[in-house]
Amino acid sequence: MKKSIRTFLKTAGKDKIARSANPAIVRASTIYFKTMQEMREHQNKISKGKKVSHWDYGRQGSQTTIKLQNIIKELEQSYDVFLTQTGFGAVALSIMSVCRPGDEIVISDCVYRPTQKLTSQLLKEFNIKAIWYDPNSFDDLKNKVTKKTKLIYVENPGSNSFEFQDLGKIVSLAKRKNIYTAIDNTWATAYYFKPIKLGFDLSITSATKYYSGHSDVMGGTLAVSKKVYKKVWWYNHLSGYRLSADDAYLVIRGIRTLDLRMDKHHQNTLKVIKWLSKQKKVAKILYPYKPSSKIYKLWKKYYSGASGLLSIIIKSKSKNSVYSFVNSLKLFGIGYSWGGYSSLVVYNDPVEMGDRHFFKIEKNHHLIRLHVGLEDTNDLINDLKNALRKVKQ
Numbered sequence: 109m110k111k112s113i114r115t116f117l118k119t120a121g122k123d124k125i126a127r128s129a130n131p132a133i134v135r136a137s138t139i140y141f142k143t144m145q146e147m148r149e150h151q152n153k154i155s156k157g158k159k160v161s162h163w164d165y166g167r168q169g170s171q172t173t174i175k176l177q178n179i180i181k182e183l184e185q186s187y188d189v190f191l192t193q194t195g196f197g198a199v200a201l202s203i204m205s206v207c208r209p210g211d212e213i214v215i216s217d218c219v220y221r222p223t224q225k226l227t228s229q230l231l232k233e234f235n236i237k238a239i240w241y242d243p244n245s246f247d248d249l250k251n252k253v254t255k256k257t258k259l260i261y262v263e264n265p266g267s268n269s270f271e272f273q274d275l276g277k278i279v280s281l282a283k284r285k286n287i288y289t290a291i292d293n294t295w296a297t298a299y300y301f302k303p304i305k306l307g308f309d310l311s312i313t314s315a316t317k318y319y320s321g322h323s324d325v326m327g328g329t330l331a332v333s334k335k336v337y338k339k340v341w342w343y344n345h346l347s348g349y350r351l352s353a354d355d356a357y358l359v360i361r362g363i364r365t366l367d368l369r370m371d372k373h374h375q376n377t378l379k380v381i382k383w384l385s386k387q388k389k390v391a392k393i394l395y396p397y398k399p400s401s402k403i404y405k406l407w408k409k410y411y412s413g414a415s416g417l418l419s420i421i422i423k424s425k426s427k428n429s430v431y432s433f434v435n436s437l438k439l440f441g442i443g444y445s446w447g448g449y450s451s452l453v454v455y456n457d458p459v460e461m462g463d464r465h466f467f468k469i470e471k472n473h474h475l476i477r478l479h480v481g482l483e484d485t486n487d488l489i490n491d492l493k494n495a496l497r498k499v500k501q
């Protein structure tokens with residue numbers, strides 16, 4: 109019988125040869141071969157895409173990174189996995205592997221801001237056009253697809269604004285038109301949603317967030333379908349993306365408890381939301397928690413759980429008082445890179461939102477992003493309660 113993913117995550121990092129509960133950190137640029145013939149045979153195997161237990165040169169990684177690749181491959185149920193030094197590296201690797209001059213990329217308006225910049229500014233210099241679609245309208249996406257569309261790029265849910273899209277419809281459309289599909293799945297991780305299984309070609313996760321889970325390492329994973337594997341392999345090979353053995357080790361250490369942490373983030377978030385939803389100063393909560401809402405239905409259709417990241421809209425005529433609310437929080441630290449064990453907060457100014465074409469915040473509404481960590485929810489709620497007093501309506 110196939111073991112459950114919970115058991116797999118607890119056992120996959122073990123090193124049977126070293127009889128250790130943890131994998132070895134193999135730091136190497138040079139990898140030795142006994143003879144030239146052995147070296148050439150090994151290189152031949154690598155170029156044919158055969159499974160190998162070590163590479164021929166450290167730039168491609170070591171046993172430690174291979175171990176992490178295999179863990180993510182199982183978690184994602186993908187054809188293969190590439191590792192990058194940051195999550196954003198995985199975003200860039202996905203796009204640059206498949207798009208070429210003259211192509212168009214149809215991209216959802218709600219993507220992470222640096223992804224907006226990469227596609228609208230850098231790709232422009234390579235004559236690749238980014239066309240933005242409204243994440244709340246599948247028809248808008250459909251109407252923007254042309255003969256030049258090479259890639260549909262989705263981030264689900266939307267960065268800071270938490271739009272949920274009908275992912276199955278997007279995949280079906282792309283398959284009919286022979287277009288590649290990429291999704292940034294950092295919010296849910298492959299523990300709650302497996303994009304490659306649904307039919308996406310490129311599944312991006314910032315390992316900096318939930319995979320590592322302890323706010324002490326940066327990394328990215330790009331899981332791929334068979335259809336794009338060779339393109340990504342080629343671009344990756346020629347661009348030098350890699351994750352160090354030490355960082356891979358830290359992600360392996362963190363990912364062991366991914367299931368426990370994710371489930372707890374979800375439970376804690378629902379408890380905090382239950383309280384927040386009764387507060388007059390909180391006009392809206394952007395998270396799939398209300399069964400009657402559109403985003404809940406779309407989330408439920410594809411996801412088996414939700415993480416600890418949400419936004420709330422606070423109503424106030426005084427922006428300063430909302431800044432005071434954020435500044436007075438003691439357990440929610442002001443900072444980026446959610447997905448760690450602790451709670452975080454950021455006031456979303458244009459610097460976080462970027463140039464959005466389809467999202468508008470009403471006058472006197474303020475968008476606050478919260479990450480609900482693994483602390484006791486009674487303490488988190490008390491913290492929010494005290495800080496919310498600062499908001500002047």
Ligand SMILES: Cc1ncc(COP(=O)(O)O)c(C=O)c1O
Pocket residue numbers: 194195196197199220263267292294295314315316317326327328445
């Ligand atoms: C949705 C999303 N994707 C990708 C990234 C980039 O990840 P990293 O910070 O590891 O480069 C982030 C970072 O915040 C993110 O929020």
